[in-house]
Amino acid sequence: MVINGSIQKNKNNETKILRKGGETMQKPKMFNRVICFVIAMLMLMPSMPASYVFGDTSNLDYIAEDLNEELESELKSEETDTEKEIDEPSAEESKKEESEESETVVLEEPEADAIEILYTISYLIEGTDEQVPDLAPVTGKGKAGDVVIISSPEIAGYKVLDNQPTTLELTEEIEDVVIYYEKLPVESISLLYKIIYKIDGTDETVPGLISVEGEGKAGDIIEVPHPEIEGFRVSGNQPNTLELAEDGGNEVIVYYVPVINEAVTLKINHIILLDEYEEIADTDLLEGLNIGTIIAGKDLVKEELLTEGFEFLYSDPEELEVNEDTEISVYYQESMGENPDNLDEPEYVDAPEIYFPKALRLRNSLLSGSIEWPNQGALHINKVAEPISGISNQWKVTLTLQGKDLTTTSDIVLVIDRSGSMSGSKLTSAKNAAKQFVNTLLYDGNTSTRIAVVSFAGGVAVNSDFKGSNEKQALINAI
Structure with missing residues (x-):
């Protein structure tokens, strides 16, 4: 009789069948009852032959076969249940797996790296390089072909000029744009x-x-x-x-x-300045003055000294506030007369011949006297001497040199490098210098100068043709 396994009992006195592979499993209940019955009979009748208990011993083989079949049937049933528990997932797990399987990941091919282009939007006052107050330059970056919307914020006291750009299309070259504002007149309050x-x-x-x-x-x-x-x-x-x-x-x-009504006395020293020393000519006392009275030194000049040939120079101090024990010094010098140089009316002097060794042609054509005043290219010198009122022997001399320009015209071309090596602050500085150049040369009323603007990078572009002072703003905008 061979049973596919062996019988064991655990600590809870439960009978188990040990499979050949070493795995234990719970033995069927009917099998337990049969085994217990056989063991009990053998213990009660140890000397009784097995054939007496079971009758014919050959029946044991049939019993063993039946037990084996029942055991194998129950083992298969348990294995089937175990496989179902392991292999069959729950409804939630099935849904989760189906959801995960249904998700599709689409991988996009990475685009080629685009070059970032920096741009600056500045806000300037018309005709100057001054920035509009409270409007800082706007900087940004994008890619070639991007269109940037240019905003023109409102600011008190200023107005955006007409026809200012509203968009900027970026190119591979650095982009700068200027929005010009007009400064409004301030109303008087x-x-x-x-x-x-x-x-x-x-x-x-x-x-x-x-x-x-x-x-x-x-x-x-x-x-x-x-x-x-x-x-x-x-x-x-x-x-x-x-x-x-x-x-x-x-x-x-x-x-x-x-005002304190107490009367005080002021001491006045009259001093004459000579070549190497000074001499006190006289001393006066001015009595009955109120403390705090303001007196100027020029009002204390002694008339007797003026008639004796002296003139007033200055006082020390020039003005004072009268207090107790105050004094003032009035200075004089010997008078030199009203007209020591015997000057009469304003004197006019003809211009002398001027010689320039390195400009002989200019000297011969303009400065030799061949061109009479006020023709173009002529020079004229004038000297005027006028006496200074109230001061003897002092004259105001005015020397005036006048010249008449020759009319000439100039056509200037500004060439600006806008290649990649000029990117950033270099190009900004070049543009600012060009604008300053235009503002300096094309001043109001200058009709003899014209300026054009040309720029180059990979190619050459004419940004503006020749323009004069009446079209200066258009020229600055082109820069």
């Missing part, structure tokens, strides 16, 4: 101002002096009056004018100090 009179060292107003109020426009110069008032005087150097400004501050305070 009426500004209020106020002049207040206060006592120095306090916040009190001067009794009897009313504040002055008025209005004007920005930049107006308002005269600040210093009215006299009994018992007070102006304190030191107070403002005489007020310039009106839009940002406020159009208020000025004039300070006064109380």
Whole structure:
């Protein structure tokens, strides 16, 4: 009798069949009952032959075969169930696998790397290289063929000129574009101002002096009056004018100090300056002055010295505020007469012949006197001497040299390199220099100069034909 496996019991006293491969499995219940019965009979009757228990021992072979068949049947049934558990996925797993299988990944072929092109959009004031306030240049990058939308932001006090570019199509060359704005005139605003009179060292107003109020426009110069008032005087150097400004501050305070009725004396030294030394000619005392009185030195000149042939030079100090123990020095010099050089009316002098060794042709044609004034190419020199009022022996001499230009014309071609080696700040600097050149030469009224613009890179392009000062802006736009 051969059973396909062996019988074991585990710690829970469960009977198991050990397969030939070493794998254990649960033994069928009927098989357990049969085996237990056989073992019990053998234990009770150890001396009883097996044929007595089972009858004919040949029946054991049939029993074993039946047990084997039943065992194999149950083993196959269990293996089938196990395979189903392992091989058959759940409904959710099946759906997930179907979903994963249904996803298709499409790989796109990478495009060839395109060259990035940098561009700059600048906002300038018309006719200048100045940037519009609060509008910084816009920089960006793209690819050849891209069309960039150019915005022209609104800004207070400025207006975009007509026919400014609105788009920029990028090319392989670096691109720069300028949007020009017109500066609008500033409307004058009426500004209020106020002049207040206060006592120095306090916040009190001067009794009897009313504040002055008025209005004007920005930049107006308002005269600040210093009215006299009994018992007070102006304190030191107070403002005489007020310039009106839009940002406020159009208020000025004039300070006064109380007048002390105590009389003081001012000492005046009259000093004559000689060649190698100075001499005190006289000393005067000016009595009965109030403290704080302002006196100028030129008002203290001694008339007797003027009649003796001396003239006033200056005083030290030029002006003073009278206090106790103050003095002033007034300086004189010997008078040289009203006209020591005996000059009469303004004198006119003909231009001398001018010699230029390196320009003989120019000298002979223009400066030799062959061209009379005021013909083109002529020169004219004029000298005028005028006495200075109030000062002896001092004259104002004015020398004027005039010339008449020869009319000539000039046609200038500006050539700008815009190749790749000029990319970035190099090309920007070249354009700015060209614009400055145009602004300098094509000044208003210049009808003798014309300028054209040509640029080159891989090829040559004529950006602008010859234009004069009346078409200067179009020339700048072409640059």
